[in-house]
Amino acid sequence: MSFRSLLRSQRSLSLRPSKKFLALHSSCSCYSASAAAIEAERTIREGPRHDWSKDDIKSIYDSPVLDLLFHGAQVHRHAHNFREVQQCTLLSIKTGGCSEDCSYCPQSSRYDTGVKGQKLMTKDAVMQAAQKAKEAGSTRFCMGAAWRDTIGRKTNFNQILEYVKDIRDMGMEVCCTLGMLEKHQAIELKKAGLTAYNHNLDTSREFYSKIITTRSYDERLETLKHVREAGINVCSGGIIGLGEAEEDRVGLLHTLATLPTHPESVPINALLAVKGTPLQDQKPVEIWEMIRMIATARIVMPKAMVRLSAGRVRFSMPEQALCFLAGANSIFTGEKLLTTPNNDFDADQLMFKVLGLTPKAPSFHEDEANVSEAESCQEAVSHSGNRESTTSSTAAAGGAVKESISGTTTLLTSKRAFILNDCIVSMPARLLDCMCFISKRAYYRRGEMKVVKHLKRLYPG
Numbered sequence: 309m310s311f312r313s314l315l316r317s318q319r320s321l322s323l324r325p326s327k328k329f330l331a332l333h334s335s336c337s338c339y340s341a342s343a344a345a346i347e348a349e350r351t352i353r354e355g356p357r358h359d360w361s362k363d364d365i366k367s368i369y370d371s372p373v374l375d376l377l378f379h380g381a382q383v384h385r386h387a388h389n390f391r392e393v394q395q396c397t398l399l400s401i402k403t404g405g406c407s408e409d410c411s412y413c414p415q416s417s418r419y420d421t422g423v424k425g426q427k428l429m430t431k432d433a434v435m436q437a438a439q440k441a442k443e444a445g446s447t448r449f450c451m452g453a454a455w456r457d458t459i460g461r462k463t464n465f466n467q468i469l470e471y472v473k474d475i476r477d478m479g480m481e482v483c484c485t486l487g488m489l490e491k492h493q494a495i496e497l498k499k500a501g502l503t504a505y506n507h508n509l510d511t512s513r514e515f516y517s518k519i520i521t522t523r524s525y526d527e528r529l530e531t532l533k534h535v536r537e538a539g540i541n542v543c544s545g546g547i548i549g550l551g552e553a554e555e556d557r558v559g560l561l562h563t564l565a566t567l568p569t570h571p572e573s574v575p576i577n578a579l580l581a582v583k584g585t586p587l588q589d590q591k592p593v594e595i596w597e598m599i600r601m602i603a604t605a606r607i608v609m610p611k612a613m614v615r616l617s618a619g620r621v622r623f624s625m626p627e628q629a630l631c632f633l634a635g636a637n638s639i640f641t642g643e644k645l646l647t648t649p650n651n652d653f654d655a656d657q658l659m660f661k662v663l664g665l666t667p668k669a670p671s672f673h674e675d676e677a678n679v680s681e682a683e684s685c686q687e688a689v690s691h692s693g694n695r696e697s698t699t700s701s702t703a704a705a706g707g708a709v710k711e712s713i714s715g716t717t718t719l720l721t722s723k724r725a726f727i728l729n730d731c732i733v734s735m736p737a738r739l740l741d742c743m744c745f746i747s748k749r750a751y752y753r754r755g756e757m758k759v760v761k762h763l764k765r766l767y768p769g
Contacts, residue, residue, distance in 0.1 A: 343367035348379035348607050352386050356610055360565045366558045369604045373596055377634045380603030384635040387610040394448060394613055394638035394668040395656070396483070397441035400646040401429045401471070402453035402464070408522040410510075411586040412550060412579055414647050415454040421584035423647055428453070428464050431471060438475045441642060444653035447670040449475050450483040450506065452646050456523060457488035465493065469500040476501035481670045483543060488523070488531045494538035503672070504573060505535040506543040512559025515552045532567070541572040545615065548601055549579030549593040557601060565608040573638065574612045576601050578619025580648045593619060595627040599634045606635025613638040621650050625659050632663065 347368050351357070368376070384390055405425025406415045414421035438449045451471060458465050468484065475482045484497065485506035497505065510516065513525045535542050546560045564571055578593035598616075605614050615638035616631050623631070643652040651659075660667070 342371040342375045342379075344371035344376040344379040344603070344607065348383050351383055351607055351610050356570060358566055358568065358570070360562060360608055362555075362558055362562045365562050365565065365604060365608055366555070368607055369554065369558055369561075369600055373599060376603045377599055377630065380606040380635040381633050383607050383610050384637070388637055389666075389668075390637075391664060391666050392637060392668040393632065393660070393665045394615075395446045395641050396448040396450055396615070396638060397437075397444075397446040397642045398450040398452060398640050398646060399429075399434065399437050399441075399642075400454070401434055401451045401468070402426065402455065403647060404454055406454040406456065408456050409520060410522075411519045412547060412582075414582040414585055416585075419584045419586070421582055425454075428467060431467070431474070434471050435474060438478060438480065442478060442480055444641070445657065445667050446480070446641060447668060448481040448483055448503065450485065450640075452485045452506075453487070454646075455487040458486050458493055459488075459490065465496075469496060472497065472500040472502050476503075479670065481672070485543075488527055489534050491534045491537070494534040494540060498538045498540050502540055504541040504543045505531075506573075506575070507531045507535065508545055508547070508575065508577075509560060509563060510546050511550060511552050512556035513563065514559060515550070515556040519550055529563075532571075536569060542567075542569070543573035543575065543615075544571045545573075545575035545577065545605075545617070547577040547579055547618070548597060549581075549590055549619070550587060551590060558604075561601075561605055561608060564605075570609045570612050572612060573615055574605050574609060575615040575617040575638075576605065576636070577617045578622065580619050580622070582648065592622060595623055595630065598623070599630055602631050602636045603634040615639065618648060618650075625662065628659065629663055632665070637668070 343364075347364065371379075381390075400415075403426045404415045404423040405417050406413070408416060409418050410416060413419075414423045417425065434451070441449055451468065453464075453468075455461065465486075468486070472482050472484070481503040482501060483504040483506055484502060488507075489497075489505070494505070507528060509525070509528055511519060516525045532542055532544055544564060546557075548557055564574060576598065578598055579587065579590055581588050581590045581592075598619075602614055602616070605612070614636050616628065616636040617640055620628065620639065639656065640650060641653055641656045642650060659665070
């Protein structure tokens with residue numbers, strides 16, 4: 309069959325490549341058959357999914373780390389502006405004296421950590437901190453209170469509603485983490501203008517009881533449900549380095565990735581062991597562990613903002629660069645995260661300059677996580693020789709692409725789009741599975757497509 313005949317008869321192609329075709333490509337040394345490669349390309353083709361199994365996610369997590377990093381970066385470039393990083397500032401507006409027994413937390417009243425219980429900060433103090441954060445480049449201001457829940461705290465809760473309104477009026481996104489919420493409280497926060505609510509799951513359901521006994525896993529999930537139903541963006545992630553197994557890290561990601569709607573933000577925290585807490589002797593998290601978590605989270609939840617959170621202060625600038633490459637696109641900036649040390653504003657400004665990162669602008673749209681593929685594609689394809697391509701933003705999002713190949717014009721229509729490294733190329737659905745195997749052969753170079761030449765070699769005529 310000639311190459312032109314192949315294009316004309318594209319509808320007759322099966323949805324899956326033939327065994328002969330698979331055998332041809334699996335024998336090549338440059339072909340990557342890792343789970344990270346397969347699932348990343350599936351995510352790019354089909355978009356977010358919610359039917360992940362733990363085995364699916366474990367196989368991605370266990371992929372060779374360089375392969376996992378590369379394919380996390382592919383998904384990241386497909387779904388987001390890869391140079392943009394969201395800057396958030398987290399302020400403890402009510403510190404210490406918490407009744408819970410979270411083993412990692414220095415704010416628990418059960419542990420002798422030197423953290424004293426304090427009252428809710430005044431409005432003036434909060435607004436000054438928010439203004440300082442904005443001037444330093446933060447676009448989201450997060451307020452945390454060391455409470456188990458907000459039940460019976462009507463006065464304090466009403467004060468926080470005022471804080472939310474005033475900070476929103478400053479042109480910043482606003483996030484809160486106040487413990488468990490009742491449904492009506494979530495609605496009130498939404499009316500006040502709250503952008504997002506943070507309520508971490510911390511770890512897997514199986515390991516959870518070894519870390520916390522004063523609040524159940526299902527209670528955490530119920531709060532996330534109230535937040536989602538109120539129309540507030542969900543921010544939920546976890547902590548690694550608690551003494552959990554890799555299966556627990558996978559379990560955490562599985563719970564988040566199988567929610568009816570993925571969280572808009574997924575913070576990945578590395579434990580900072582605090583003297584006086586039950587976890588004071590835990591070993592520091594290695595950078596490769598963070599990269600695995602970030603890249604896996606990026607592949608299974610492609611549209612989420614994956615936040616490099618607590619513990620970042622321990623990582624060098626090159627190590628943080630690897631995290632951004634793997635898929636992280638949000639950070640907490642400012643000298644403290646609640647009560648633990650963090651990178652200050654000046655250090656982060658320098659890092660942004662050195663790495664060529666740009667601050668993400670605040671977004672107040674309800675569908676802020678739904679970035680169009682046309683906007684997220686950062687590098688166009690420059691074609692050479694007798695192959696010309698004209699695309700529109702509609703085409704990139706799943707419309708028509710007019711292809712001129714060796715003088716023959718074919719109209720390709722699909723609701724899918726396929727990414728070859730840095731470029732976006734719309735293709736007919738039945739050709740996608742065939743092309744994805746070819747793409748792994750590294751026939752694409754910056755500025756030039758070699759896929760057509762390879763297809764002609766496969767199908768001479």
